[in-house]
Amino acid sequence: MTEKELFVNAINNIKIQHQNNVTTSKYLAKAFPNAFQANLLPDNELITDSLIDALQYITHDNDKYIYWFCYDTNFGKTCNMIKHNDKTIIIDSAEKLYQFITNN
Numbered sequence: 809m810t811e812k813e814l815f816v817n818a819i820n821n822i823k824i825q826h827q828n829n830v831t832t833s834k835y836l837a838k839a840f841p842n843a844f845q846a847n848l849l850p851d852n853e854l855i856t857d858s859l860i861d862a863l864q865y866i867t868h869d870n871d872k873y874i875y876w877f878c879y880d881t882n883f884g885k886t887c888n889m890i891k892h893n894d895k896t897i898i899i900d901s902a903e904k905l906y907q908f909i910t911n912n
Contacts, residue, residue, distance in 0.1 A: 811866065811867075812903075812906050812910075815863060815866070815867065815902065815906045816902040816903055816906060818859055818863055819863070819874070819877070819878070819883075819902035819905065820902055822856055822859060822860070822878055823878070823883045823902075825852070825856065826856075826878075826883075829849050829850050829852070830849070832848075832849075832850055833845050833846070833848040833849045833850075836848040856878075860874050860875055860878065867906070867909045867910060868909075869909050873890075873899075873905065873908065873909055874905065874909070877899060877902075877905045881899070883902075884899055884900035884901055884902075884904075884905070885900070888900050890908070892908075892912060
């Protein structure tokens, strides 16, 4: 497995875990209707954040683009544009994120 494949696989697995967490919280909200759904999300951020830290270290992502991509853009779905060298770059996939980080 190449570094790029490992990176993309890890980001995609973080995304799947996040989606599973959201689904779990929706089901828990049905069982506990008086609870705030966001408070029902499983608390596994330690593992996710550690994986993101490792990816940032491996790719020399000193500007924390990986964290931005996962959390701020919802894995490239929203607000996924970066202004770099007077160019607007859309990062809407783990592959594009890897390419951006390793080429800049």
